[in-house]
Amino acid sequence: MSIEGKVVLVTGGGQGIGRGIALRLARDGASLCLVDINRPAIDAVAGEIAALGGKATTFVADVGDREQVHAAIDHAESTLGGFDVMINNAGIAQVQPLSEVTEEEIDRILRINVKGVIWGIQAATAKFVARGQKGKIINACSVAGQDGAAMLGVYSATKFAVRSLTQSAAKEFASRGITVNAYCPGIVDTGMWEEIDERFSAVTGAPRGTISKRAIDGIALGRMETPEDVAGLVAFLAGPDSDYVTGQSIMVDGGMVYR
Ligand SMILES: NC(=O)c1ccc[n+]([C@@H]2O[C@H](COP(=O)([O-])OP(=O)(O)OC[C@H]3O[C@@H](n4cnc5c(N)ncnc54)[C@H](O)[C@@H]3O)[C@@H](O)[C@H]2O)c1
Numbered sequence: 694m695s696i697e698g699k700v701v702l703v704t705g706g707g708q709g710i711g712r713g714i715a716l717r718l719a720r721d722g723a724s725l726c727l728v729d730i731n732r733p734a735i736d737a738v739a740g741e742i743a744a745l746g747g748k749a750t751t752f753v754a755d756v757g758d759r760e761q762v763h764a765a766i767d768h769a770e771s772t773l774g775g776f777d778v779m780i781n782n783a784g785i786a787q788v789q790p791l792s793e794v795t796e797e798e799i800d801r802i803l804r805i806n807v808k809g810v811i812w813g814i815q816a817a818t819a820k821f822v823a824r825g826q827k828g829k830i831i832n833a834c835s836v837a838g839q840d841g842a843a844m845l846g847v848y849s850a851t852k853f854a855v856r857s858l859t860q861s862a863a864k865e866f867a868s869r870g871i872t873v874n875a876y877c878p879g880i881v882d883t884g885m886w887e888e889i890d891e892r893f894s895a896v897t898g899a900p901r902g903t904i905s906k907r908a909i910d911g912i913a914l915g916r917m918e919t920p921e922d923v924a925g926l927v928a929f930l931a932g933p934d935s936d937y938v939t940g941q942s943i944m945v946d947g948g949m950v951y952r
Contacts, residue, residue, distance in 0.1 A: 696932045697722030700775040702766060704756050704813065705783030707734025709883030710833070713920025714780060714927045719747035721928060726769035727751045729783070748773070756783045756809030763816045770820065778931045779817035781810045781832045784851075786885050788892035791846040799847055806851035807858075814862045818871055827870035831930045832859050834875040834942045836950045844893060852877075856942045863940030872939040874930050879946030880908045881918040913948025922947070 701718050705711035706727035712734075715725050719742040727735040727749055735751040742749040750772040754761035770776045784806045789798060810832050821828035837845055838852030855875060862873040880886060886905070893904040909917055926945040929935050944950055 695721055696778075696928070699723045699777040699931070700726065700769055700773045701778040701780065701931060702726040702728060702769045702776070702817075703780045703782055704728045704754075704762075704765075704809070705833075706738055707731040708738075709885060710878065710881055710920045710923050711780075711782040712738050713924045714782065715749070716741060716745070717921065717924035717928055718931060719745055719749065721932075722747075723778075723931070724773045725749040726765065726773060728754050728756075728765045730755050756781070756812060757804040759808075759812045759815070762809070762812040763819075766816045766820050770824075776817075776820050776824065776828070777826075778829045778831065779813055780927065780931070781813035781830065783809055784833050784885075786845070786889050786892075787848045788844050788889055788896060789847065790844060790896065794847055802847055802851055806848070807854045810855050810858055814858065814873070818862075818866050818869070821871055822869060828872075829931060829935075830862065830871065830873040831927060832873070832875040832942075834859065834877045836877055836879045836944070836946050838875075838877055838942060839944070839950045839952060844896065845889075859942055860940045867939060872935070874935070874938060874940070875942040876923055876926050876930065877942050877944045877946065877950070878923045879912060879918050879944075879949045880905070881920060881923060883920065908949075911949055912946070916947065918945070918947055 701723045706715045707729035729735045739749040752765045752768045754765040834855045835852040837849040838856045859875040894901045
């Protein structure tokens, strides 16, 4: 059983975890729709997929804009001939003490990390229902969606929201044959983590690498996570082996948080 021939849309597919997921699923035989605000980045990933002999299309959209998310799914369906799996991966980080965070900063991260997931759930479920078919929705949560984290307070709140939305959507759409799950990575070697490390140093005055070392020291498997580590779990959630799994936010963190 595999995901071969299925149409998968990945938001934030231009780099990091989204890119890793897209390449893994393309290798497994899925057709990919890469969605991002960064046109050159998704074009480059589509090129990598083509070089593997896979099939990919690209669509520029901001996940915080409801209409653009609907348009992205329409594009996936019309270009690739179907729509089976929605991966709400795009998200932004924010290293900011709760004592200092501004309304503008809170609104920005809520718009992308929370509203973006809600628009993704709305648009994907509407499309599955319109097509009269089952479907899978997979959301990006985090270890920060399981335990609150100092300096990442609002980010962590957005990921707690993703976990609750995953449970609520799973219950709401189960009767339609739609499953909704999430992946909870730990410390993944991507642009986002570099940004977190840099911002942490700027805010605390600690040398670059301090937060990374502290975080990696707390990982049971003793190394930083790669996008491929995350993609392995997502491949399971996207494929038929997870048909009886729904509403779960599953840890993929090398042993940091135990649930
Ligand atoms: N890196 C980590 O350690 C880590 C850990 C746990 C969870 N996560 C989560 O995994 C997901 C991916 O993280 P990453 O590390 O690959 O991040 P990243 O910053 O490396 O890549 C994110 C991608 O999303 C795109 N993007 C940003 N805002 C967007 C928007 N409004 N609309 C569409 N695309 C947008 C960016 O252009 C970029 O290509 C995020 O939701 C993040 O919160 C990351």
